[in-house]
Amino acid sequence: MTYIKYLSKIIAATDNNPLFLSMENLQSPEDAELERKLRELKFKQELRKDWIIFIVRDVVFFSAAILFIFAVSGYSLFMQIYR
Numbered sequence: 001m002t003y004i005k006y007l008s009k010i011i012a013a014t015d016n017n018p019l020f021l022s023m024e025n026l027q028s029p030e031d032a033e034l035e036r037k038l039r040e041l042k043f044k045q046e047l048r049k050d051w052i053i054f055i056v057r058d059v060v061f062f063s064a065a066i067l068f069i070f071a072v073s074g075y076s077l078f079m080q081i082y083r
Helices: 004-010 029-081
Strands: 011-014 017-020
Touching: none
Parallel strands: none
Antiparallel strands: 011 017
């Protein structure tokens, strides 16, 4: 029964084709505010996850790759000197 008063906001008659507006008009202001806060929280979590992935992949992985290259180069240089 509470949604009946929102019926005029949901359906707007344009010629013979009814136009349905978004279902957010059915939400109470508290629900809309809660949904907005949840979207913000999800965005922050995605951003944090992206930073963690960046740090692990780019910083740790590439640092380990550079150390491996230096180790192999040092070993090769060591073998060339004492041969």
